[in-house]
Amino acid sequence: MFDASADIGDSVLEEWRQRALSLERALGAVVLGQSAAIRLLTIAVFARGHVLLEGGVGVGKTTLLRAAARALGGQYQRVEGTIDLMPQDLVYHTHVDRDGRPRVDPGPLLVHGEALTVFFFNEINRARPQVHSLLLRVMAERTLTAFNAEHRFPHLLVFADRNRVEKEETFELPGAARDRFLMEIEVVPGEDEEVHRALTFETRFHDTDQLLQDVPAAMIPYASLAAIADAIQHSVRTGPAVQRFVGHLRRATHRPGDYGVRLDDVDMAELIAGGASPRGMSMLVRAAKVAAWLDGRLDVGPEDLHAVFHPVLAHRIFFTPIYELQRSRLGRDLTTEILIRVPAP
Secondary structure, eight states: OOOTTSOOOHHHHHHHHHHHHHHHHHHHHHSTTOHHHHHHHHHHHHTTOEEEEEEOTTSSHHHHHHHHHHHHOSEEEEEEOOTTOOTHHHHEEEEEOTTSOEEEEEOTTTTTGGGEEEEEEETGGGSOHHHHHHHHHHHHHSEEEETTEEEEOTTOEEEEEEEOSOOTTOOOOOHHHHTTEEEEEEOOOOOOHHHHHHHHHOGGGTOHHHHGGGSOTTOSOGGGHHHHHHHHHHHSBOOHHHHHHHHHHHHHHHOGGGGTOOOTTOOGGGTEEEOOOHHHHHHHHHHHHHHHHHTTOSBOOHHHHHHHHHHHHGGGSEEOHHHHTTHHHHHHHHHHHHHHHSOOO
16 A cells, blocks of 8 residues: 655656556456446546446446446445435434344444445435435545444545436436536447347357456455546646646536537536536646556547547536436547537647
């Protein structure tokens, strides 16, 4: 375990970069055809950011998050989003013990104390808004007040997935809750026929529990992640040209028309209710620094910002009500056009 206050040199950062690349290979061996999603998830882990995976049923969202949780080690808890889940269900568990006496035990958020590393919320949009509100503070501050005490989760990463196909008995996440996720990552089936053949006919992919045993447990020392993440942020540089580029990207999310951004069948003057916030832009730079580091560079380039622009910022741009229902399409189209229209240095 590294001391967060210690000076972490380039050789240690390179050693950890190799660990990160090994993590990607391990995940790629059990979740086929999702190299882009795996790279983004790896960036989020080393940027110390929470992750929301989106996609249809059966595309590998849950398998990917479970595999990442196994690789990180530490203590792990999983909660299933259901319509009857209440906030207190995350904090405490009431039951009658074998002696017939009522008991109150710590719930999934508290049972492991500070050792909790991954909290996996499966189908988060099936939970009520009250549950989202509780999770909001935990994600933002990594603390929770319960039983007259403040509980801290210094190593916590929240992984969640959202089924956007089924809409019955679901509750869309409010903007404030979505903003707490560093990234929203889309998991979509690829077109590689060899991948589909393997997933369909190779029996190792038919038993997820057994498949996950192929991922080395605790291959990333979770207790050192915060120090390594901090070292990455201090070591990777953003030059003046990149800083000006980031400024233009921010302004383009507020006033896309000023940069010549046009979308079919969209009144650009009526599209944006709110662009990227200062926090959103800082998260963009944070993720871009990790992207550069993973590629073996200590200077952020435009390509690093391009790589993380959509998953970091699309859910932080607010559309007016008339366009909000088309977010899944318009978000991708808007970020794509911004990257085309804003000249890179």
